[in-house]
Amino acid sequence: MGKRKSSSRKPMGPKRADPLPTTFTCLFCNHEKSVTVKLDRRAGVGQLDCRICGQKFQCAVNYLSAAVDVYGEWVDAAEAVAKQDAGDGHGNAAKAYGARRPLEGKNTIDEHEESEQHDDY
Numbered sequence: 001m002g003k004r005k006s007s008s009r010k011p012m013g014p015k016r017a018d019p020l021p022t023t024f025t026c027l028f029c030n031h032e033k034s035v036t037v038k039l040d041r042r043a044g045v046g047q048l049d050c051r052i053c054g055q056k057f058q059c060a061v062n063y064l065s066a067a068v069d070v071y072g073e074w075v076d077a078a079e080a081v082a083k084q085d086a087g088d089g090h091g092n093a094a095k096a097y098g099a100r101r102p103l104e105g106k107n108t109i110d111e112h113e114e115s116e117q118h119d120d121y
């Protein structure tokens with residue numbers, strides 16, 4: 001029961017200009033560092049995915065966004081869904097917000113069927 005003096009000792013050594021974290025704990029499977037965030041600032045899209053459970057998320061990012069912001073969005077989204085689902089009994093949060101909107105347009109198929117055989121021999 002000896003309380004040591006080293007309250008917060010990090011095994012990481014001296015603090016350097018380490019890169020911003022891009023791996024996080026998964027909200028769904030709770031694996032540490034299983035979630036990888038990718039930022040595509042040019043496209044304005046941030047994505048993350050869990051390599052353990054395959055959870056995916058996308059959100060808009062801006063020039064100032066960091067990986068942790070995408071993660072934060074994900075947390076918010078997951079919480080929002082969890083709340084919605086809470087009233088619904090045993091919902092699968094993962095499914096709900098992974099749903100995509102169908103692509104719009106192209107609801108008329110105006111391709112000619114293969115009845116276009118000219119026989120101008």
Ligand SMILES: [Zn+2]
Pocket residue numbers: 026027028029030031034050051052053054055
């Ligand atoms: Zn996971």
